Amino acid sequence: MVGSFLPRTICKMVLGYVYPAYECYKTLKNNKPEIEQLILWCQYWILVAMLxxxxxxxxxxxxxxxxxxxxxxxxxxxxxSSKVKGTNYLYNHLFRNFVSQHELEIDSKILEFRVKTGDIANYCCQKALNYGHKGVSEIFQYASSHSASQPCHDQAC
Known part of the structure; x- marks a missing residue:
């Protein structure tokens, strides 16, 4: 099992990620890349993310x-593969149709998620600031109580 896992994983990484990334690079390297190629690679990476x-x-x-x-x-x-145009077919016939039908719901959930994560981040920051303020206050109190109780024998005091 482990013996076949590594070659399959490497194959998938090379053919699923490295080669397409290089093709994207070559497309973007052109001074004026063709819009069809840019659309194809955008669609590809959207599908790869979902997959x-x-x-x-x-x-x-x-x-x-x-x-x-x-x-x-x-x-x-x-x-x-440019011969079968799989990205074009899957994106236009499956993915785009599905997302179009559910776009309002998806946008609503994303907005809800952003609000909740913003609230959580705000709460965590407030707690951290409160703990920090409390800690700094305790340090100052400790320092002031110890400095007042110890007599200064130095000329610099």
């Missing part, structure tokens, strides 16, 4: 299937 999230669930449920890893690898190749 990476779904992969966590898929791995837990389907990793026991004999060719599961090979199918995942084939899917990445299907996405960037």
């Amino acid at each position: 990476t999230v779904l992969e966590r669930v898929g791995d837990a449920l389907f990793a026991w299937l004999p060719i599961y890893c090979e199918v995942k690898l084939a899917l990445f190749i299907y996405l960037w």
Whole structure:
């Protein structure tokens, strides 16, 4: 199992991430990249992000299937292959339709998440400031109580 895991993982990283990233680089390197190529790579990376999230669930449920890893690898190749235009098909027929149908709900949840995380961050910052203020006050009280109780025998006092 471990013997086949490493080559499959390396293959997936190279064919799913490194090669497409290099192709993106080559597209952006052009002084005036074609808009179709930019759209293709934006769509590709959107799909890869979604597949990476779904992969966590898929791995837990389907990793026991004999060719599961090979199918995942084939899917990445299907996405960037210019002959079959997999990215274009999956993005336009599945992803875009799904997101369009749920866009208002998604935006609402994102806004709700931002508000909640902002509230949590604000609460945590307030607590940290309060603890910091309390700690600094205690340090000053300690220092002032100890400096007043000890006589100064130095000429500099």
